[in-house]
Amino acid sequence: MLAASSSNVPQLASKPSGAPKPMDFTGTDPSLTDGVVLVDGQKFHISKTHLARHSVFFETMFFEKGFQEANQKIVELKEVSAEGFQLFLELINGYNRLSDENIEAVIKCSSMWQSDIPLKKCTKFLQKKSKLSKTEKFLLADKLDIIVLKTSFIKEVQTNADMENLVGSLDVSVFKPATVEMIARKSLEINRVRQPPVIDLA
Numbered sequence: 122m123l124a125a126s127s128s129n130v131p132q133l134a135s136k137p138s139g140a141p142k143p144m145d146f147t148g149t150d151p152s153l154t155d156g157v158v159l160v161d162g163q164k165f166h167i168s169k170t171h172l173a174r175h176s177v178f179f180e181t182m183f184f185e186k187g188f189q190e191a192n193q194k195i196v197e198l199k200e201v202s203a204e205g206f207q208l209f210l211e212l213i214n215g216y217n218r219l220s221d222e223n224i225e226a227v228i229k230c231s232s233m234w235q236s237d238i239p240l241k242k243c244t245k246f247l248q249k250k251s252k253l254s255k256t257e258k259f260l261l262a263d264k265l266d267i268i269v270l271k272t273s274f275i276k277e278v279q280t281n282a283d284m285e286n287l288v289g290s291l292d293v294s295v296f297k298p299a300t301v302e303m304i305a306r307k308s309l310e311i312n313r314v315r316q317p318p319v320i321d322l323a
Contacts, residue, residue, distance in 0.1 A: 144211045156183075157195045161203040164195070165210065171183050175213040178234035188231050205230045212239040219246045228265045244270055256289040263300045275303050281311060 148154050148166030158165045165223060171179035182190045190196045198206065205226030208218060212227070213236070219227060224243055231240040247258050253275065262270040279285050284307065293301050 128161070143218070144214060144216050146207070146210055158206070159195055160206045161200060163203040165206060166209070171213070175238055176234040176236040178236075196245040201230050201233070202226050209239055212242055219241065219243065224251070225261060225265065228267065232265060244260055245254055248273070254293070255287055259287055260291075263296050266297070271303065273301060275307050278307050278311070284308060284311065
C-alpha cells in the first residue's frame with residue numbers, strides 16, 4: 122500500500138463537504154513506504170514495489186540497473202500534475218475519485234507510465250459514467266491516443282447521422298492522422314464506397 126493529506130492537496134480542499142476525501146500519502150506510517158516522489162513541489166510517500174507492480178515505467182526506474190533514481194530518496198516527476206499523480210496513486214490502491222474534470226490528467230499519467238489498470242478504469246469511466254458529450258469523449262480519446270476507446274466509438278457509427286453526431290461540426294483536420302483515416306474508412310463503409318486494398322510495402 123502507499124502512504125497527501127487534504128492539506129497537501131490544496132486544490133481539493135475547496136470540494137464540497139460531501140465529496141470523497143483524498144487518500145493520505147504523507148507517510149504517516151513509515152513501514153508502508155520506502156520512497157518519496159516529488160510532483161509540483163508536493164511530496165508523496167510511496168512504496169516502490171507497489172508502483173513497479175502497476176507500471177512498467179516505475180519498474181524500470183526503481184529496479185533496473187543503471188537508473189540513478191533507484192537509489193535516490195526523493196525522485197522528482199515532471200510533465201504531470203500533483204492532482205494527476207494523487208488520483209493515479211488512489212486508483213492503484215483501489216480508490217476511485219475520477220471525474221470529467223480530472224480524467225485527462227489521470228489518463229496522461231497512466232499512458233505515460235504504461236499502467237494498464239488505471240488506464241482501463243479511466244476508459245470504463247468515460248464509457249459508463251462520464252457526462253461529456255460523445256464528441257468531447259472522442260476528441261479526448263484522440264488527443265490522448267486511447268485506441269480502444271476510439272475504435273469503440275467508430276464501431277458504433279452505422280449512418281452518416283451517427284458520424285455527424287460523433288464528429289460534430291469539427292473539421293477532421295483537428296484529429297490525428299490515424300484517427301482521420303479511421304473516420305474516412307468508416308465513412309466509405311457507410312456510403313458503400315469500395316475501399317482500395319491496403320498495400321503492404323514491407
